[in-house]
Amino acid sequence: MTIYISLPSRQFVSDRASGKCEYCLIHQDFSIYSHEVDHAVAIKHGGSSNTNNLVLSCLPCNRYKGSDLTSIDPINREITSLFNPRSYKWGDHFKIEGSYIVGLTDIGRTTIFLLKLNEPKRLMIRQALILQKIYP
Numbered sequence: 001m002t003i004y005i006s007l008p009s010r011q012f013v014s015d016r017a018s019g020k021c022e023y024c025l026i027h028q029d030f031s032i033y034s035h036e037v038d039h040a041v042a043i044k045h046g047g048s049s050n051t052n053n054l055v056l057s058c059l060p061c062n063r064y065k066g067s068d069l070t071s072i073d074p075i076n077r078e079i080t081s082l083f084n085p086r087s088y089k090w091g092d093h094f095k096i097e098g099s100y101i102v103g104l105t106d107i108g109r110t111t112i113f114l115l116k117l118n119e120p121k122r123l124m125i126r127q128a129l130i131l132q133k134i135y136p
Helices: 007-016 059-065 106-115 120-131
Strands: 036-039 054-057 070-072 079-081 094-097 100-103
Touching: 007 036, 007 054, 036 059, 054 059, 059 106, 070 106, 079 106, 094 106, 100 106
Parallel strands: none
Antiparallel strands: 036 054, 070 079, 094 100
C-alpha cells in the first residue's frame, strides 16, 4: 500500500534530518539511492503521516526496518523496541567507534542488529567517508 506524503512534508523531514539517514547517519549526497521519507510507526500499526511520525531513511535502513517496531536484543535475547528518531536522541542509544556504530542500550543493540548497521559493505562505506572527513 502506497501512502502519499506531500512534497512540503518530505522537504521538512529532509531538512530536519539535515539530509542524513536518521538511523545510520549517512548523508543523502553519499548514498547511491535517494533517501526515503518513511513512517517511524507504520500505518498498519496505527502510525500517521504527520511529520512527527516521519523519518528520513536510507534505502538499506528502510528496507531492513520495514514495518517492524521491535526485534530481539542480541545480548539479552529479549524482545526490544527499535530506535525511533521521533522519540529518542541518537547519541543516547548509539556511538561511533571507528566505522562501527555501537549500541549503548538494548534499543541501540537491537536496532543495529535488525538494520544490519555494521555489515561489511556498510562499514566500508562509512570508513571511506570517515577518511574524507565527511561522516558523520
